[in-house]
Every structure is written in C-alpha cells, then in structure tokens.
Amino acid sequence: MSLLRIDASILGPASAGSELADLVVDTWTAEHPQEQVVTRHLGTDPLPAQAWADAVSAGYAPEDQRTDAQKAAVALAAELRAELTDASQVVLASPFYNFGVSQHLKTWIDLVIASGDPGDRLLEGKKVVLLVTRGGSYGTGTPREGWDHMTDYLRRILVDVWGADLTVVEREFTLVGVNPALDQFKDLGAELKENAQTAAREAGKALAAAH
Template sequence: MTLLRIDSSIQGPRSASSELADLAVAEFAANLPDETVVKRHLGTDPLPAEAWATAIAGAFTPAEDRSAAQQQAIELANSLAQELRDADAAVFAFPLYNYGVSQHVKTWIDLALAGGVHGERLLDGKPVVLLTTRGGAYGPGTPREGWDHNTAYLVRILADIWGANVTVIEREFTLVGVNPALDEFTELAALLKKTAHEAAVAAGKALATR
C-alpha cells in the first residue's frame, strides 16, 4: 500500500497543518510500518509557477516542435498525475492562505490536471484525508463567514473531479497565542486543537485499517 502525503505550509516547524499530517501519518505507520509513504512538500519545494502554462502550450504544439521547457513541463505534469494514480490513499495538509487556496497548491492541481487524461478521476474511490487550518474563525455567525474559499474548492477537486473519498479535518484559531487580538479565544482554540488532533489520529488509523 502506498500513502501519498503532500504538505503546503510555509510555516516550517510552526505549521499547524503539518502537525496534523504528522499525527495522521504516524498513526498510519504505527499500524502499517512496512508500507510506503511518498512525501511531497509544496511549501518548501514549490513547483515552478510557470510550468502549467508551459505544459498547456506544449500540449498544443507538435511533439517534434516543442521547446525543451515545454517538454520538461509536460513531463512534470505527467509525473504529478502518475503520483496520484499510484497512491492507494493520501493525506493532504493544505492550510487557508489569504482566504483561499495557496499558489503552491493551485499550481500542483493545475499541473496534475494537465498531466491526466481529460475527465480522468485520478483518485477514484481512494480514501483521502484533507487537513486544513485557518488562523481565525470562518464559521456561521463569525465576521469572516463565507470568506473561506479554500475548503470547498479543494473538496470539489479531490472528490468531484478526481473521485476521492474525502475526509475533511479542520482546525481554526491557529493564530490564538500569536495575535493578541485573539486572546479571548484561548480556551476555545485549545479545544479546537485537541479535537482536530484526535480526528487526525483517528483518520490515520482508518487509512491503515480500511
């Protein structure tokens, strides 16, 4: 069994989303220690921002006329699509940035789509754990209700386009303790963190015992 883990945080060791992924993958590995975990970190090793446009241009260019850059971009897109095909399950740690999906994740999605066959369900029927974190609160009744343009988009791609069986685990108020303006939410933030951590561990175990 091959588990694909992809992170996208730019927070390094302070990343709340990677912390959740660590918990899920550790639980998976504890139950299936001999299985393969393939890792990709879009935050620390981002894909070239121009690669998607170059791959698309190359796809509409006869193979014998493609530039070296076009051929490299097409090969990159194909490899990302194949990485999804080869995975039996996946853990994606994709935090909210600037109210939406990060540029690193968007580039990855666009390239993987370009590398697949049109309409191909690259994760068809496979279990995927989507871990997403938000610095503030975006739920019903909050000042930022409706401002999260990250989670629904990711589910649309992973589930509706690529056919994955998605489990979403969310953690809010990750900036409590960092931004003094949020100090009044310390107790709530601690509860949300505990709940998300427990859910991540449970999700990792579920991947291993499916």
C-alpha cells in the first residue's frame, strides 16, 4: 500500500501548494510510518512536452516501426499510469496559473490517458486529496468570478473520468505579502492560509483513517 504525492508548482518547496501537501503527507505518515510515499514533482522535474504527441502517434504505428522517441514516450506513459494505479491513495498539489491548470500537470494527465483506454476508471473508489492554490481571489462576487478554469476541470478528470473519491482543499490570496497590490487583504490572506492548513491536516487524518 502506498501514497502517491504529485506536485506541479514551478516554485518547488517554496510553493503554497507544496506546503499544504507537506501537511497532508506528514499527518498521513505519522499514522503509517512504515508505508511508502511515492513522490513526483512535475514542476521541478517536468515531463517532456513532446512526449504526449509521441505517445499518441505511436498508437498509429506498428511496434517494430516506432521511432525511439515514440518508444520512450510509450514507456513513460505506462510508468506514470502504473504509479497512479498502484497507489492506494493520492495527494495532488495543483497551482493556478494563467487562469487554468499548470502545463506540467496537463502533460501528466494527457500521458496517463494516452497509456490506455481514455475511459479507464483508474482511481475507482480511491481517496484523493486535491490541493488548489490561487494567488488572487476568484469566488462568488469577486471581480474575477468564473475565471478559474482549473478546479472544475480537475474534478472532471479525477472524479468523472477516473472515479476518485475526492476531497478538495483550497487556498486563495497566496500572493498576499508578495504582491503589494494585495496588501489591503493581509488579514484575510492570513485567515485563508490558516483555514487551508487546518483543512489539509484534517484531509491527512481522513486519508490515514481510510488507509
């Protein structure tokens, strides 16, 4: 039994999402110190951008006629799929970039899908914690309400396509204290950070209890 942790931030350990993922995983590990945690950091160790196209095109070529790039892409896609399906639970930290999903995470999703039937229920019934971090605020009544094109997309993939039992932990205003234009939201930003950290710990406890 193992926990798969996936990070997608380009900021490495300094990212808000990685901080929340640390809380989830540390809480889980405290209850299961002997269990394996498999990690893949898509932001600091990105997948080749061309790999998805090569994996898809390989499907139209006889195996003995595939290029080296196609063979490598097919092997990579199979590796990613195996990591996902072999895990008993998953923690996914997804930053919000340019109003949508990180290119690094999208490449990972595309490769996993390319490795088999697109309709395969790869996470059927498995508990998944999705950690969403956004620099600003995009909720109801805000100037950019409806501009978040990431969170619902990931729900579609994780739940509707792959069948996960999903918990979403969200933190907004992560750029408070970084972007001076958001200084007026200092107190709210601190409150949202604390709430997200509490929710991350609770999600870790729930994962541990269900393991």
